Amino acid sequence: MPDIIFRDGTVHQNQWVVVPRPDAGESLDIPENRRALIPADLWLAGREHFVGKAHIGVWFDSHDEPEILAGHVNELPVIAVNFPKFSDGRGYSIARLLRERFGYDNELRAIGDVLLDQLQFMKRCGFDTYELRPDKDIRKAAGALNFFSQGYQAATDTDLPLFRRRAS
Amino acid sequence: MYVYDEHDRQMVAERVAQFRDQTQRALAGELAEDEFLPLRLQNGLYVQRLAPMLRICVPYGMLRSVQLRRLARITRDYDKGYAHFTTRQNVQLNWPALEDVPDILAELAEVEMHANQTSGNCIRNTTTDQFAGVQSDEITDPRPYCEIIRQWSTFHPEFAFLPRKFKVAVNASEQTDRAAIRLHDIGLQIVRNDAGDLGFRVHVGGGLGRTPMVAPVIREFLPELDLLTYLEAILRVYNRYGRRDNKFKARIKILVKALTPQGFAEKVEAEWAHIRDSPTRLTPEAIQRIQAYFTEPAYGELDNASDLLAQQRFENRAFDQWLQHNVDTHKKPGYAIVSLTMKKTGTPPGDVTDKQLEQIADLADEFSFGEVRVTHQQNVVLADVRQDRLLELWQLLGPMGFGTANLNTLTDIICCPGGDFCALANAKSIPVAEAIQRRFDNLDFLYDLGEINLNISGCMNACGHHHVGSIGVLGVDKKGQEFYQISLGGSSQHDASIGKILGPSFARDEMPDVIAKIIDVYVNKRTAEETFLDTYRRVGIDPFKERVYA
Numbered sequence: 001m002p003d004i005i006f007r008d009g010t011v012h013q014n015q016w017v018v019v020p021r022p023d024a025g026e027s028l029d030i031p032e033n034r035r036a037l038i039p040a041d042l043w044l045a046g047r048e049h050f051v052g053k054a055h056i057g058v059w060f061d062s063h064d065e066p067e068i069l070a071g072h073v074n075e076l077p078v079i080a081v082n083f084p085k086f087s088d089g090r091g092y093s094i095a096r097l098l099r100e101r102f103g104y105d106n107e108l109r110a111i112g113d114v115l116l117d118q119l120q121f122m123k124r125c126g127f128d129t130y131e132l133r134p135d136k137d138i139r140k141a142a143g144a145l146n147f148f149s150q151g152y153q154a155a156t157d158t159d160l161p162l163f164r165r166r167a168s
Numbered sequence: 169m170y171v172y173d174e175h176d177r178q179m180v181a182e183r184v185a186q187f188r189d190q191t192q193r194a195l196a197g198e199l200a201e202d203e204f205l206p207l208r209l210q211n212g213l214y215v216q217r218l219a220p221m222l223r224i225c226v227p228y229g230m231l232r233s234v235q236l237r238r239l240a241r242i243t244r245d246y247d248k249g250y251a252h253f254t255t256r257q258n259v260q261l262n263w264p265a266l267e268d269v270p271d272i273l274a275e276l277a278e279v280e281m282h283a284n285q286t287s288g289n290c291i292r293n294t295t296t297d298q299f300a301g302v303q304s305d306e307i308t309d310p311r312p313y314c315e316i317i318r319q320w321s322t323f324h325p326e327f328a329f330l331p332r333k334f335k336v337a338v339n340a341s342e343q344t345d346r347a348a349i350r351l352h353d354i355g356l357q358i359v360r361n362d363a364g365d366l367g368f369r370v371h372v373g374g375g376l377g378r379t380p381m382v383a384p385v386i387r388e389f390l391p392e393l394d395l396l397t398y399l400e401a402i403l404r405v406y407n408r409y410g411r412r413d414n415k416f417k418a419r420i421k422i423l424v425k426a427l428t429p430q431g432f433a434e435k436v437e438a439e440w441a442h443i444r445d446s447p448t449r450l451t452p453e454a455i456q457r458i459q460a461y462f463t464e465p466a467y468g469e470l471d472n473a474s475d476l477l478a479q480q481r482f483e484n485r486a487f488d489q490w491l492q493h494n495v496d497t498h499k500k501p502g503y504a505i506v507s508l509t510m511k512k513t514g515t516p517p518g519d520v521t522d523k524q525l526e527q528i529a530d531l532a533d534e535f536s537f538g539e540v541r542v543t544h545q546q547n548v549v550l551a552d553v554r555q556d557r558l559l560e561l562w563q564l565l566g567p568m569g570f571g572t573a574n575l576n577t578l579t580d581i582i583c584c585p586g587g588d589f590c591a592l593a594n595a596k597s598i599p600v601a602e603a604i605q606r607r608f609d610n611l612d613f614l615y616d617l618g619e620i621n622l623n624i625s626g627c628m629n630a631c632g633h634h635h636v637g638s639i640g641v642l643g644v645d646k647k648g649q650e651f652y653q654i655s656l657g658g659s660s661q662h663d664a665s666i667g668k669i670l671g672p673s674f675a676r677d678e679m680p681d682v683i684a685k686i687i688d689v690y691v692n693k694r695t696a697e698e699t700f701l702d703t704y705r706r707v708g709i710d711p712f713k714e715r716v717y718a
Contacts, residue, residue: 089329093407124325148182152319154447163454
């Protein structure tokens with residue numbers, strides 16, 4: 001399994017496996033003895049069963065609505081957001097909503113078509129772990145996460161847009 | 169005009185370093201073409217028919233003389249010695265080499281310029297009225313708000329990969345709209361409410377291209393301090409729900425239409441309710457801080473030079489014509505707003521040589537406090553010229569090629585680069601513009617016709633704004649042949665409207681005659697006071713159709 005990058009740029013062994021959405025009529029195939037990320041709506045449907053299990057997290061696809069987990073987000077150890085294509089920017093909004101609107105405090109992970117040049121945007125929007133696409137050079141991740149020393153906007157990473165910092 | 173502080177400087181420098189790294193990785197094969205594509209686009213770099221094209225950002229059209237001189241040098245050192253003013257107040261180079269672009273960006277950064285977000289599916293350069301700050305009828309100077317939007321939208325972490333490009337324009341005059349705000353993704357009209365508070369009327373979902381639309385109002389009054397949180401709410405709704413399955417249906421106008429303006433507005437209001445008091449909410453101090461960069465230059469205490477000008481006009485008919493057409497009233501007594509037309513027949517509209525860029529810089533220093541504005545009609549404005557020096561200025565303009573007194577006439581053509589340069593174009597546009605300019609070379613006749621906007625686009629993408637021309641020309645491809653479709657009755661002003669297609673298209677060599685027939689109909693049908701658009705709106709398209717297809 002590919003390694004995972006933390007927001008400080010360090011590389012760690014990945015503990016979580018992403019369980020794909022089952023085909024219609026099929027049931028969810030959660031592996032034994034592994035930490036698993038399952039589709040968020042299916043977790044919600046089976047919440048009675050899953051809640052409190054430290055080895056079960058969820059993932060959202062880019063067209064999913066994070067609103068479905070409002071009020072439950074902190075019952076989850078990990079939430080992942082899938083970037084089906086790196087140029088699909090919906091995941092950034094999903095991340096900010098999870099963090100800023102629904103108050104999610106635990107690990108938020110970017111999965112899918114995760115490349116180097118988008119890492120800092122992801123970090124600013126509240127992602128704190130990143131599953132880089134395996135063909136990309138993971139040693140360059142730390143640099144890519146911190147290419148810009150500041151930004152103009154408030155986002156998940158700061159309450160101080162530049163116009164407020166300038167005033168102080 | 170805005171001046172960078174250490175924060176702006178640092179971010180632009182980091183951006184140059186980032187793009188240098190990205191270019192190296194692309195050249196080394198570490199970045200696939202489709203991965204590099206949005207990165208280079210967001211740094212202004214297209215790959216075009218003949219060479220890459222670099223679109224350099226001119227925030228809301230403002231340029232200092234030092235920046236013009238740097239542009240001139242860059243066109244000499246890295247390009248073929250000329251540049252092109254675009255219809256969104258930017259500047260384009262047509263021949264840079266890919267590997268030189270990081271160096272060009274570094275040279276631009278030295279004079280507080282960049283090419284950030286001039287292309288790609290992100291928030292583009294915010295544009296405004298080229299007469300901002302010097303006209304008497306504006307509610308307040310729109311440029312500080314443009315700068316505030318520029319900073320907010322630059323490298324916005326949530327909105328770097330939108331469904332499609334996104335353009336914002338701001339207008340502050342109640343009488344005129346030189347920024348064409350109702351044809352933008354977001355158009356902001358600065359207004360005062362009944363209580364006298366400053367705010368914005370928010371239009372969303374305008375645009376040209378394949379599906380032209382005039383933007384409906386989604387909020388009548390947005391208080392000033394709520395500007396950025398409301399923009400963030402609009403962008404978030406668009407980012408989440410704009411279509412990503414079909415490039416031609418991905419602009420926000422399609423979403424607004426699908427949800428209806430009211431349905432869209434409700435979604436935005438619901439989102440905004442959550443974030444309106446977030447740290448992104450502006451403060452009076454933040455606005456004042458930016459406004460402090462847009463204070464008046466050191467105007468002299470002058471009277472209007474009415475007598476002097478009257479005498480000069482009497483003695484010199486050509487000067488009189490130029491004054492009447494290319495010079496506008498300034499809010500300050502004794503000053504005038506001068507438009508330099510980049511529309512000399514034989515030169516592609518908006519094209520300027522390195523030498524001309526330097527001449528414009530010299531004129532700016534000598535006559536207008538060292539600043540100019542680029543207009544979306546591809547002209548250049550000296551906004552603060554002393555009336556008693558207009559004659560002196562005019563005498564310099566003729567030899568430079570900027571003195572053609574055809575502003576807002578039929579030959580002040582808006583024209584995209586077209587098939588001569590652009591990979592997207594179906595047809596050439598520049599030769600059509602030139603043929604029409606040659607056909608209508610009698611200034612007196614042009615003046616008699618009054619205000620007519622003739623806009624030419626080489627393809628559906630409508631960079632030449634053909635939908636909003638009084639007369640619009642669109643290049644189309646018919647079985648590999650270049651043809652031109654005509655539309656009539658467009659406007660980008662407060663009365664914005666999309667032109668109506670006249671009928672089957674024409675070959676290029678027919679175009680001057682066809683335009684002449686259209687003009688004939690107008691001349692025959694008009695009343696004394698009517699502009700072309702007035703007459704068209706009164707008589708409709710049929711008389712034009714009958715004459716042209718007779």
